[in-house]
Amino acid sequence: MALDIGKNGIVQRQEGGAVTIVRPHRNGGPAVEIEVPEKLADEYRLATGDIVQGATEPTFFGLTQTDLDDDDVELEPGWDTQWDEPSALSREGPVTPVPKRRDPTERLVAISRINDLDLSEAEDRPFARSKRSNSERVPPDQPFTLATGPDDYTGRMLDFAAPLGAGMFGIVYGAHGAGLSRTLQATLKGIVASMPDVVPLVLLLRPRAEEATEWRRRVPEAEIVAASSEFDGGAAEDTVRICSLVLETAQRQTELGRDVALIVDSLTALWAALLEFEEADAQHEADTSTARVQIREWAARAGCFHGSGPLGGGLGGTLTILGSVWHQGIDIEAEEERDTHPHLRLLEHLLPEASWLVALSEQLMQRRLFPAIDIKRCLSNGEDRLLPKDLTEEILTVRGSLPRKDPVAAHLRTMEAFDRSKDTRSFLEKLKTINQRADEKEAEEGEAPRYKTWPEML
Numbered sequence: 001m002a003l004d005i006g007k008n009g010i011v012q013r014q015e016g017g018a019v020t021i022v023r024p025h026r027n028g029g030p031a032v033e034i035e036v037p038e039k040l041a042d043e044y045r046l047a048t049g050d051i052v053q054g055a056t057e058p059t060f061f062g063l064t065q066t067d068l069d070d071d072d073v074e075l076e077p078g079w080d081t082q083w084d085e086p087s088a089l090s091r092e093g094p095v096t097p098v099p100k101r102r103d104p105t106e107r108l109v110a111i112s113r114i115n116d117l118d119l120s121e122a123e124d125r126p127f128a129r130s131k132r133s134n135s136e137r138v139p140p141d142q143p144f145t146l147a148t149g150p151d152d153y154t155g156r157m158l159d160f161a162a163p164l165g166a167g168m169f170g171i172v173y174g175a176h177g178a179g180l181s182r183t184l185q186a187t188l189k190g191i192v193a194s195m196p197d198v199v200p201l202v203l204l205l206r207p208r209a210e211e212a213t214e215w216r217r218r219v220p221e222a223e224i225v226a227a228s229s230e231f232d233g234g235a236a237e238d239t240v241r242i243c244s245l246v247l248e249t250a251q252r253q254t255e256l257g258r259d260v261a262l263i264v265d266s267l268t269a270l271w272a273a274l275l276e277f278e279e280a281d282a283q284h285e286a287d288t289s290t291a292r293v294q295i296r297e298w299a300a301r302a303g304c305f306h307g308s309g310p311l312g313g314g315l316g317g318t319l320t321i322l323g324s325v326w327h328q329g330i331d332i333e334a335e336e337e338r339d340t341h342p343h344l345r346l347l348e349h350l351l352p353e354a355s356w357l358v359a360l361s362e363q364l365m366q367r368r369l370f371p372a373i374d375i376k377r378c379l380s381n382g383e384d385r386l387l388p389k390d391l392t393e394e395i396l397t398v399r400g401s402l403p404r405k406d407p408v409a410a411h412l413r414t415m416e417a418f419d420r421s422k423d424t425r426s427f428l429e430k431l432k433t434i435n436q437r438a439d440e441k442e443a444e445e446g447e448a449p450r451y452k453t454w455p456e457m458l
Contacts, residue, residue, distance in 0.1 A: 003051045003116055003199070003249075005223050009034055010245040011050040019046060021108060024242055027212050028204070028226035031242065035059060035104035044111055044119075047128030049248030054111040059104055115256060126255050126316075137303040140165030140355075142318070143386035146190030150422045154186040154371040157414060160399065160427075162358055162378040163386040166195070166259055167304030167318040171267070173325040173347055174360025178372045180324035181211070183358060184263050185218045186371075187322060191261045192221050199253050199260045203227060203246045205239065205269035215265075222263070227273075236276035243270055247301060254305055254317045264298075264323035271295050271346045286342035292349055299353035325350070328362070355381040361407045374407045375399065375414060391424060398428050401435045413438065 009023030009032070019041040021034035034056055036046065046052065114122040144164045147155035164170065164187070172183045192200055200222040204212055212226050227242035250262045264270060274291035275281065286292070302321040327347050351357075359377035364370070380386065387395055402410040417431035 003223055003253075004053075005051060005201075005225055005246075005249070008051050008053050010249050011036070011046045011048060011052055012245055013041075013046070013048045020104060021052060022242070022245055024225050024227070026226065027209050028207060028228050031238070032106065033104045035107040037108065040108060040111060044114060044122065045125075045127070046114075047252065049128065049245065049250075049252035051115050051249065052108070052111055053113040053116075055109050056106040057109050059107045115252070117256075128252060129255060132251070132254075132301070132303060132305060136305050137167070138306055139382055139385065140167040140304045140318070141385045142166040142195075142304070144191050145194040146187055148190055148193045150418075152186070152190070153415065153418055154183060154373075155190045156418055156427075157371055157373050157375070158183075158187065158190070158358065159424075160395070160414070161373060161375040162356055162380040163383045164191075164320075164356055164380065165304075165382070165386045166198075166320055167302060168320055168322075168356045168381075169299045169302035169354055170320075170322040170356030170358070171325050171347070171350060171354045172322070172358045172360065173327045174372070175328050175362045175365065176326060178360035178362060178365040179370055180326070180360065181214075181265055183360065183371065183373070184265055184322060184324055185215065188219050188222060188261060188263050191320070192219070195259060197259065199223075199250075199258050200263070201225065201246060201250055201260065202263045202265065203243060204265050205243070205273065207265075236273045239273040240277050243273070247298065250319055250321075251301055254319045257316045259317040259320075261320045261322070264321065266326065267295070267298075267323035267350070268326040268343050268346055270298070270323070272343060275342055281342070283342050283345065286345065295346070295349060296353055299350060322356070354379075361411075363407055364411055367408065369408065369411050373411075375402060375410050376404045376407065388424070391428065394428050395424075398432050398435065401432075401439075409438070 006024060006026055009021040011019065012022055013019050017038070019036040019038065021036055023032040023034060025031055036052075040046070044052075111119065113119070115125065117125065142165055144166065145155075146152075146158045146164060150156075158164065172180055172187075174180060188200055188202070191198055200219070202215055202219065202222045202224045204215065204224065204226045206228045207215075207226055212224060215222070215224050225242065225246050227246075228239040247262070250260045253260045271291065274294055275286055275289060278289050278291055280286045280289040280291060298321065302319050304318045305316045306318070325347050326343060328344065357377075357379040359374040360372045361374040361377075362372075364372035364374070384392055402413060404410075413431060413434045417427050417434055420430045421427040
């Protein structure tokens with residue numbers, strides 16, 4: 001399915017009743033604003049988050065090309081407040097106006113498809129919902145197989161350490177350079193391979209041009225939306241606006257019965273934009289900001305909506321939201337003085353909402369051991385519903401026998417088992433043998449084996 005957000009844009013119903021289509025810039029520059037006539041918006045029941053494909057015509061400060069060609073139209077000279085210079089509109093000479101940043105530069109004149117549906121199909125689409133209630137959600141029971149092959153070590157390690165299900169809210173956290181983006185890319189590739197009908201959306205916040213290109217190269221199946229860019233200088237208001245519209249689009253697709261995977265790179269940048277918009281730069285301001293509520297509302301949007309709602313009937317697909325969080329150790333003295341960087345507090349705000357956690361180890365990163373996934377610190381809620389039924393107990397036991405406080409040893413053992421196996425069953429047998437061999441060696445050296453069973457790990 002190709003929504004082609006960059007080409008078509010996202011519908012937004014603004015306060016006051018005006019309807020526009022916001023078309024994000026490919027690499028995060030200023031978005032294009034498209035005016036939607038009220039008649040078209042009402043006729044086709046356009047709602048915030050809809051993706052509309054149709055014909056447009058250029059406008060200049062609210063005037064169409066037809067208006068500009070009319071000799072009876074008088075054009076008043078004006079002042080362009082964006083660039084602080086006279087506008088190109090005048091009564092004499094050629095008309096080449098420079099629109100302001102938020103002025104509509106196009107007007108929608110006809111609609112051909114809505115949410116990749118023919119108009120006849122779009123007539124029967126459900127009305128938009130402002131919020132999905134918890135009674136509509138059911139526990140995720142549809143697993144993703146993230147490994148795309150025997151050589152996909154990141155996918156295989158994630159399947160082993162933290163099985164992922166459709167409808168989860170997940171976090172990949174760790175230090176800079178530990179592979180946050182690469183882990184998200186590998187996860188999304190596995191999701192697309194496991195569920196070809198999924199709608200993959202990637203939201204990049206203030207990315208460098210090469211970062212956006214890297215995402216497009218590694219995951220060409222995904223819709224890449226960049227909210228501002230590192231060199232754009234866009235206001236926090238514009239960044240938050242694009243992010244909110246992408247989230248509304250993701251929810252709107254679930255209302256149509258589709259499974260959506262929304263990847264946010266990164267949640268830390270989203271948190272920063274929310275704080276910047278609220279002008280809450282210090283820790284004591286961030287602790288009392290509404291951004292704390294807003295970032296948790298993002299997590300609350302995820303869910304599996306295959307169940308029946310309060311009024312009966314199935315209510316659609318699933319929304320899986322995964323994002324990266326920059327995290328490092330917090331200085332105790334700075335924390336006591338409430339002088340910690342607000343970005344470091346994000347993880348604690350999101351932990352209660354996360355059902356899937358992947359920890360990247362700084363110790364593994366420093367030793368150049370990738371993927372730097374700390375297996376013993378990963379978490380997947382309800383993984384008994386996602387693991388293979390005939391291998392669940394064995395997976396939990398073998399994983400529990402890895403050393404809990406030595407991520408390097410756990411990583412080396414796991415990678416050795418991957419190298420010597422091609423499927424899950426042979427991997428478990430190899431890793432079990434490796435663990436037993438390591439425990440025997442430790443016993444010979446006078447050290448007691450640690451965490452041999454799954455209950456001991458808990």
